[in-house]
């Protein structure tokens with residue numbers, strides 16, 4: 001019971017957050033939610049960290065919000081505490097987040113994976129929104145993020161029936177960035193995080209911001225937003241370095257790498 005709910009470390013320029021309740025299949029209780037959000041915000045503010053890597057355990061990335069913790073709550077308690085609201089802070093983290101999605105990613109686990117920017121999974125990964133089987137619905141953004149990423153047909157199927165989709169289907173429908181062998185999911189995700197972290201941090205953060213804007217705005221607003229960000233990067237030393245290095249046929253040395 002004294003085990004920390006998450007483990008954190010830095011690996012080079014990658015901030016690693018490992019969910020650490022394997023016996024409960026990394027069920028996301030309140031303590032875990034707060035710890036993940038706080039760790040991610042701390043990494044976000046650290047100029048030495050260029051990407052965040054989110055890991056679960058081989059059997060479960062996370063099997064959902066903690067059902068045992070929630071089951072006796074009343075509407076008033078859920079509403080008054082605005083339950084799950086803290087997860088929105090993770091969505092506001094500007095540093096790119098890579099998730100290694102191994103095993104079960106159900107309910108809140110699927111929703112947490114979808115808050116990441118790059119998802120790596122294997123054939124054995126199981127994504128699902130089983131809340132309908134518990135008499136509720138997704139509560140951490142699942143009905144919204146899933147629909148935006150895979151469209152109505154697949155989202156309705158998953159949310160209304162609770163059907164799990166495996167890694168291959170998840171990759172086919174656009175939920176997953178890369179599909180690799182199950183045993184290689186964590187290593188691949190770490191490499192992706194290292195790659196992102198090797199670039200200029202402001203560039204990577206603004207690239208994330210620009211892509212994320214596609215979920216929030218009209219096409220025209222998004223394009224103007226992108227162009228402003230693009231223009232603003234010409235104020236950074238890393239733009240001069242990156243383009244200068246190309247012209248001089250050498251490797252760039254980033255100010256923040």
Ligand code: HXC
Pocket residue numbers: 023024025027028063064065066067068069104106107108109130131134136137138139140
């Ligand atoms: C609390 C959980 C849990 C969860 C698993 N456990 N998932 N505890 N909350 N979401 C616990 C089990 O109770 C068990 O504890 C231990 O983890 C191992 O799980 P088992 O069920 O014994 O493992 P297995 O038989 O392999 O089955 C794996 C599983 C199953 C298919 C993933 O655990 C499962 O169906 N879990 C619930 C999935 C789910 O419904 N998630 C959505 C939650 S709601 P003990 O003490 O017995 O060893 C949600 C959104 C909330 O996330 C939004 C609405 C408010």
